[in-house]
Amino acid sequence: MKSQFHPLLEGAYECHVHSSPSIFKRKQTDWELLEDAKKAKMGGIVLKSHESSTVERAFLLNEKESSIQAFGGIVLNQHVGGLNPYAVETALKMGGKIVWFPTLSAGQHQQYFSRNNTKLFNGNPLLSKGTVSIEEDGQLLDEVTVILQLIKDYDAVLATGHLSLxxxxxxxxxxxxxxxxxxxxxxxxxxxxRIPIEDQQYFASLGCMIEKCYLACSSDFHDLTAEEMAKTIELIGHESCVLVTDYGQPHHEPPVYALSRFIEDLIFHGVKEEQIRKMVQENPRSLLGVDEHE
Incomplete structure (x- = not known):
């Protein structure tokens, strides 16, 4: 019997996915998401929440299901106190892997959604009533400096969220x-x-991983096609890319199914299987500090 998932999902990691509990409607609960990942024989999933730490949720998933690794982190929106070193240290001390800089609370996010009416964020960009800025008068805030040191000390991942270029x-x-x-x-x-391709190449040259996100190809955004996405991967180099869906919204297919379709679309447009494997298995393992044999 043919699997409903692409074979390259076996051992893959989804580093950007949304599930419930959440203040937003989600397609699946954490448990339902985990079950799909298990069926696809994935290596792991990273739970992202705009409004709270997901570290505790990931811990509970790992307690009940050892075949799939669940990871959590924290997004620095107003909901957790913004640029709050105490919240960051708590999340990292409890096993968090990623610190996401502001999303809902970023000025860039609020400007975009004030101009664009979409199905996302319930049509309301201002669930965060103000903005969380990393600078004041052109100077990086002291709280950011402390948070960066915590990320380094815990060998965690910094993700740029919805910050401006x-x-x-x-x-x-x-x-x-x-x-x-x-x-x-x-x-x-x-x-x-949106990051211009020249800036994506520049960030890659510094050793950053560039997130290739399927949601950008979705009906919510129509920012580019899968074929155009494949071309950006060629320009940047698959060694510097990770494939994610950013799915979990109720009007889309479940995230694991979406990741499988993303892989199929990219292969159809010329991305080689060994390149896909690098972007969904090896690069995420490197970011998350996962040994290949775990």
């Missing part, structure tokens, strides 16, 4: 100066905070 350059350079090795430039092709 200028803010992403600022935070990446500050992170590199701090000695942070693991950086993800998030959904680089998506309209929320």
């Amino acid at each position: 200028a803010e992403q350059h600022t935070i990446v350079h500050a992170a590199k100066e701090t000695g942070i090795e693991k950086i993800i430039i998030q959904h680089a092709d998506m309209g929320i905070s």
Whole structure:
């Protein structure tokens, strides 16, 4: 019997996925997502929440299901106190792997959704009533400096969230100066905070991983086609890319199914299987600190 999932999902890691509990409607609960990942024989999933830490949720999933690794982290929106070093240290001390810079609370996010009416975020971009900025008067805030040091100390991953292009350059350079090795430039092709291809190449040259996000190809955004996504991967180099869906919204297919379809689409448009394997297995393992034999 043919599997409903692409074979390259076996051992793969989905580093950007949404499930419930959440203040937003989600397609699946954590448990339902985990069951799909288990059926596909994936290596692991990273739970992302705009409004709370997912570290505790990941811990409970791992307690009940050892065949799939669940990972959590924290997004620095107003819901957790914004640039809150105490929340960051708590999440990392409890096993968190990723610190995402602001999404809902980023000025870039709020400007985008004030101009674009979509099915996302319930049509309301201002669930965060103000913005969380990483700078004041052109200077990086002290809280950011502390958070960067925590990310380095815990060998965690810094993800750029929905920051503007200028803010992403600022935070990446500050992170590199701090000695942070693991950086993800998030959904680089998506309209929320689109990164020009030259900047994507530049960030890759610094050792950052560029997130190739299927949601950018979806009906929510139509930012580019899968064929165009494949071309960006060729221009950047698959060694510097990770494939994610950013799915979990109720009007889309379940995330694991979407990741399988993403892989099929890219292969159809010329991306080689060994390149896919690098982007869904090897690169995520490197970011998450997972041994190949775990």
